[in-house]
Amino acid sequence: MKILSIPHDVVSPLSRACAAGLLAGLLPLSALAGPTIEFGEQGSLTFTYALQGWLQHKGFTSSTDNGSSNDAFLRRNRLTFSGQYNDYVGFYAQIEAGNDSKLGNDDKSIYYRDAYVTLDYRDDLRFIAGRFKNTFSRENLEACLEPLTLDRAEALAYTPFGGSRDTGLAVWGNLMDAKLQYRFMIADGRESNEVAEDNPRLTGRVHYSFWEPEFSYGYLGTYLGTKKVLTIGTGYDMQNGVAYGNYTARSDIKDYKAWTVDAFMEYPTLSGVYTLSGAYFNYDTGDAANGLDPDLTLPVGADLKGYYVKAGYMLPNKVGSGRLQFFGRHEKSDYGVKTGAAEYYDQKWNSIGANYYLDGQKLKVTFEYADIAFDTQHPTNPALQDYNQATLGLQFIF
Numbered sequence: 001m002k003i004l005s006i007p008h009d010v011v012s013p014l015s016r017a018c019a020a021g022l023l024a025g026l027l028p029l030s031a032l033a034g035p036t037i038e039f040g041e042q043g044s045l046t047f048t049y050a051l052q053g054w055l056q057h058k059g060f061t062s063s064t065d066n067g068s069s070n071d072a073f074l075r076r077n078r079l080t081f082s083g084q085y086n087d088y089v090g091f092y093a094q095i096e097a098g099n100d101s102k103l104g105n106d107d108k109s110i111y112y113r114d115a116y117v118t119l120d121y122r123d124d125l126r127f128i129a130g131r132f133k134n135t136f137s138r139e140n141l142e143a144c145l146e147p148l149t150l151d152r153a154e155a156l157a158y159t160p161f162g163g164s165r166d167t168g169l170a171v172w173g174n175l176m177d178a179k180l181q182y183r184f185m186i187a188d189g190r191e192s193n194e195v196a197e198d199n200p201r202l203t204g205r206v207h208y209s210f211w212e213p214e215f216s217y218g219y220l221g222t223y224l225g226t227k228k229v230l231t232i233g234t235g236y237d238m239q240n241g242v243a244y245g246n247y248t249a250r251s252d253i254k255d256y257k258a259w260t261v262d263a264f265m266e267y268p269t270l271s272g273v274y275t276l277s278g279a280y281f282n283y284d285t286g287d288a289a290n291g292l293d294p295d296l297t298l299p300v301g302a303d304l305k306g307y308y309v310k311a312g313y314m315l316p317n318k319v320g321s322g323r324l325q326f327f328g329r330h331e332k333s334d335y336g337v338k339t340g341a342a343e344y345y346d347q348k349w350n351s352i353g354a355n356y357y358l359d360g361q362k363l364k365v366t367f368e369y370a371d372i373a374f375d376t377q378h379p380t381n382p383a384l385q386d387y388n389q390a391t392l393g394l395q396f397i398f
Contacts, residue, residue: 034398036083045083050145050397052076059387062103066382073102075151075393076144078113090118092132114165124173128217131167135183135205136235138219138262138279139308140164146361147221148275148312149329150353150368150391156281156306156333159237160299161190161256162201178213182206189239189256194295196253197241207233214264222266222312222325224360225273229266235259243298245291254286256302273325275312281305290338300345306333322358344384346375366393 034048052075061069077100082092093115100108116130133141139157158164168187175182182205189201207214210230223229237258245252262279285302288294314325328351335345353368370389378384 033082034080042086043084045081048078048080048082048397050076050078050080051395052145053394054391055393056389056391058389060382060385063381063383066385069103071102074098074100088120090120092116092118122173123178123215124175126171126173126217128170128172129168131165132170133164133218134159134162134166134187134203134237135170135172135185135217136203136237136258137260137281138207138233138264138277139221141217142219142221145395145397148277148325149221149310149327149351150366150393153308153331153333153349155301155304156279156308156331158301159258160283160285160301160304161239161242162187166201168201172217174213174215178215179209180206181209181213181215183217190242192297194244194247194297195242196244196250199240199242201237201239203235203237205233205235207231219264221277222273222275222314224323224325224357225266225268225314227266228268229264231265232261232263234261243285243288243295243302245286245288246293247291247295248293252291254288256283256285258283270316272316273312273314275314275327276309277311278307278309280307287336290336300335300337303336304333305336306331308332319356322356322364325355325357326353327355328352342376344374344376344378344381348373348375361395362397364395366395367391368393 033046036044036046038044053072054075055072058069060066076096076098078094078096080092080094084090094113095110096113097108097110100106112131114132116128116132119127135141136159137157139152142152144152166187166189168185170183170185172181172183174180185203187201187203208231212227212229214229214231238256240255241253242256243254244250245254258281260279260281264277266273266275281304283301283304285298287303289298289302308329308331310327310329312325312327314323329349331349333347335343337343337345349370349372351368351370353366356365358364368391372389373386374384377386
């Protein structure tokens with residue numbers, strides 16, 4: 001990566017900011033992160049732009065329209081500012097306008113997806129404060145710009161309260177030569193007028209790597225054969241008093257708790273790179289959605305249970321100008337949400353596809369075909385009936 005060095009004592013803060021903006025577009029693409037400017041002996045600022053554009057055919061249009069749809073949209077559209085204040089303190093801010101142009105919505109608002117400060121006191125004692133990825137599940141922590149399949153699960157990997165990110169404080173670190181990693185996070189969790197008690201969300205996670213260590217806070221969905229990895233992990237998530245079982249009477253207080261176990265393996269050989277990953281999830285809010293008078297603002301995944309298995313194989317040699325990787329995914333989701341006696345949300349997801357890496361994850365093309373089948377199809381809602389989906393994606397990172 002090309003780096004510009006600017007001493008602190010010869011450039012004013014305003015001049016440094018102007019130089020950062022001017023020079024960001026002049027530095028060449030040479031790594032997954034974008035151009036970096038150094039300030040003094042310890043400070044740095046890195047700019048990264050990432051785009052995922054999808055062309056998608058789906059077997060329905062909406063919950064009221066069963067006609068098939070064809071849509072071109074920007075699945076992710078991000079600008080990231082990251083760096084170091086000094087050797088101990090770092091920072092990360094990411095703005096996004098995701099799903100822009102999806103289903104005709106061409107005016108998506110820009111917002112901060114991440115904004116946090118890090119303190120790396122030692123490798124076994126690190127801190128994150130701000131808004132960042134919750135530390136519960138592996139797939140949520142896998143970089144969405146470096147996945148194995150087209151994307152994460154549509155629901156399983158995202159916790160019902162807080163989704164993929166939350167605002168709070170995390171302490172984490174690596175032990176035993178980074179074979180063992182621990183994490184603990186305290187965050188907002190569910191916040192609204194419907195919450196029974198104002199309690200913090202508490203999340204813990206540990207993993208153990210048998211081969212090469214995965215020592216970062218985030219994971220990758222594939223290392224493209226650069227590492228031999230075998231890691232198992234588990235996480236626990238909880239928040240007391242998140243809902244009322246009897247909403248009108250404000251009684252029958254429900255607690256939220258969840259657990260997950262996961263495993264990941266990637267094994268590079270002379271015959272190619274083999275990847276295998278799987279996880280089980282159990283979210284539990286005391287069956288609050290099925291009470292006689294439930295809180296209608298509860299997310300549909302409040303009591304979701306399910307699992308996924310995904311596998312990949314990358315050919316050992318280039319095909320044309322790039323590397324070719326095939327993948328498949330099987331996923332089962334049991335929501336436990338009842339409409340009368342029927343559970344219309346329960347479903348199976350099966351998909352196959354391929355990644356074509358022209359320049360690693362920085363420039364790639366992905367195709368995925370998915371078949372989604374519901375255990376019980378809804379009689380009138382096309383979004384809860386069996387459908388097929390085909391997606392062609394382009395990813396670019398600078």
